[in-house]
Amino acid sequence: MNKDRLKHPPIFPPERSSLAEKIFDVSNEWQFNELALEIFHFQFSNNPIYRSWCENLNRTPRSVTSLKEIPFLPVEFFKNFPIKTWQGDPITTFSSSGTTGQITSQHHVADTYIYEQSLKNGFQLEYGDPSDWIIIGLLPAYLERPGSSLVYMTDILIRQSGQKESGFYLNNYEELIELLTRLKEDNRKVWLIGVSFALLDMAEKMPNAWENLVVVETGGMKGRRREMIRADLHETIRKNWNINRLHSEYGMTELFSQAWMNDSGRFHTPPWMKVMIRETDDPFSYAENGKTGGINVVDLANLDSCAFISTSDLGKKFADETFDVLGRFDHSDVRGCNLMVG
Numbered sequence: 367m368n369k370d371r372l373k374h375p376p377i378f379p380p381e382r383s384s385l386a387e388k389i390f391d392v393s394n395e396w397q398f399n400e401l402a403l404e405i406f407h408f409q410f411s412n413n414p415i416y417r418s419w420c421e422n423l424n425r426t427p428r429s430v431t432s433l434k435e436i437p438f439l440p441v442e443f444f445k446n447f448p449i450k451t452w453q454g455d456p457i458t459t460f461s462s463s464g465t466t467g468q469i470t471s472q473h474h475v476a477d478t479y480i481y482e483q484s485l486k487n488g489f490q491l492e493y494g495d496p497s498d499w500i501i502i503g504l505l506p507a508y509l510e511r512p513g514s515s516l517v518y519m520t521d522i523l524i525r526q527s528g529q530k531e532s533g534f535y536l537n538n539y540e541e542l543i544e545l546l547t548r549l550k551e552d553n554r555k556v557w558l559i560g561v562s563f564a565l566l567d568m569a570e571k572m573p574n575a576w577e578n579l580v581v582v583e584t585g586g587m588k589g590r591r592r593e594m595i596r597a598d599l600h601e602t603i604r605k606n607w608n609i610n611r612l613h614s615e616y617g618m619t620e621l622f623s624q625a626w627m628n629d630s631g632r633f634h635t636p637p638w639m640k641v642m643i644r645e646t647d648d649p650f651s652y653a654e655n656g657k658t659g660g661i662n663v664v665d666l667a668n669l670d671s672c673a674f675i676s677t678s679d680l681g682k683k684f685a686d687e688t689f690d691v692l693g694r695f696d697h698s699d700v701r702g703c704n705l706m707v708g
Contacts, residue, residue: 376454376476379412382669386480389666390487392637399433402640402664405673406436412451415443416672434642434652438662438676444471444620449671452476461513462619471619473515476670484623484667485519486526488636492626493557493580496526500549503534504542504560504568515619516584520559543571550576559584559615562599569606582613582626595693616691620675622667625689632688638666643683646695649676655685658692 385401385408392398407427410417416439420426425437443449446469450456456474463470475481489496503509503520517534524532531549535542549556559582560568575581583599600612616633617624625633625641635641643659645651653659661679668675683689 372455372457374454376452376457378452378476378670379408381408382451386669389480389638389669390483392666398637398640398664398666401666402433402436402673403430405666405669406430408669409451409672409674413449413672415439415447415449419443433664435650436674438644438649438674439672440676441471441618441620441678444473445469448472448474449620450474450476451670458518459513460515460518460619461511463508463511463514473619473671480667480669481518481622482522484636484638485522488624488626488639489523491636492628496523497528499527499532499555499557500529501527501532502542502545502556502558504558504564505534506536506561506564508561509534509536516617519617519624523557539568539571542568546572546579550579553578556580558582561585565603566599566606569603572607575607575609575611577611579609580611580613581607581609582615584615584617596691618677620668620671621663621665623665630688632684632690634688640664640687641681641683641689643681643689644676646680653683655683658682660695661689661691 385405388401392401410420410427419439420437423437425435430436439449454476456476458475458478460473460475461470493499501520501523503517503524505517505520508514508517520534524534531545546556553576555578557580562583562585565581565583581603583603596614603609604612611629613629614627614633615624616627623636623639625635625639627633640663642662642664643653643657644662645653645659658680661677661681663675663677664673665675666673678695680692680694681689682692
């Protein structure tokens with residue numbers, strides 16, 4: 367949507383622009399921690415929901431002096447409150463998937479530029495220039511509903527790819543198999559992102575994969591198949607598709623950035639994003655490396671909403687800053703992206 371057509375276009379706090387300029391210049395832990403504290407001050411001052419949450423926890427800019435002291439907002443707040451630091455109407459809204467009657471998360475977006483910069487920079491760090499790849503989105507269920515950030519993300523990559531073979535596929539598997547067979551013969555570089563149930567459907571019909579094919583699974587059975595832990599899911603796809611380069615994406619409606627799992631088998635974040643593992647019984651205590659706990663995410667690209675998100679996912683972190691996603695807390699809703707994982 368064009369901001370000029372909005373009845374009440376977004377109005378940003380004056381200090382926002384200087385913070386936005388710093389996000390993608392972060393290159394070390396000191397810069398990250400300093401900017402995280404600056405953004406905490408900014409969001410405490412300009413996000414009334416987050417400020418109320420911090421005050422109820424007795425954590426304010428006067429008392430918070432380090433990253434580990436910053437309060438993390440439960441991700442469920444996006445279901446019931448407008449989490450934003452600006453005034454006016456959103457130019458778009460990302461919404462999570464859910465079953466009929468379920469309240470879904472709403473991430474109101476005032477400016478897509480930071481989102482697109484985060485995606486572009488993160489993809490380039492991981493895979494290089496999108497124009498080097500044929501980008502294919504195998505996203506049934508997501509394509510059939512409005513507001514999917516996953517569809518928005520993939521659409522950006524498809525457009526940045528600029529190659530005629532790039533595009534979305536819904537349920538036309540035979541056409542996609544024909545295309546992939548042709549691309550295999552030419553040994554073209556293909557980056558295919560797909561939801562779990564669709565990749566399993568494809569894996570049962572596809573010819574063997576090839577060196578220049580990267581498949582990225584992003585979770586989600588959508589009731590089409592039984593839920594599987596990631597290890598079993600990957601084993602099934604690898605076996606049926608004879609594929610080595612099976613990657614994964616960790617992202618959600620409430621975040622502007624993505625973590626990627628490549629051939630190493632663990633997730634890692636771009637420089638402006640950080641995962642912290644909290645103790646399951648104390649939100650202000652953090653687990654040692656290798657110990658299971660709740661996943662907290664710092665996403666500095668979430669400048670206009672909340673950069674400090676307490677998720678309902680369980681995980682482990684390691685000394686090299688990589689992490690595993692192991693599952694979810696029992697009380698959590700089933701989410702669309704990488705839920706049943708291990």
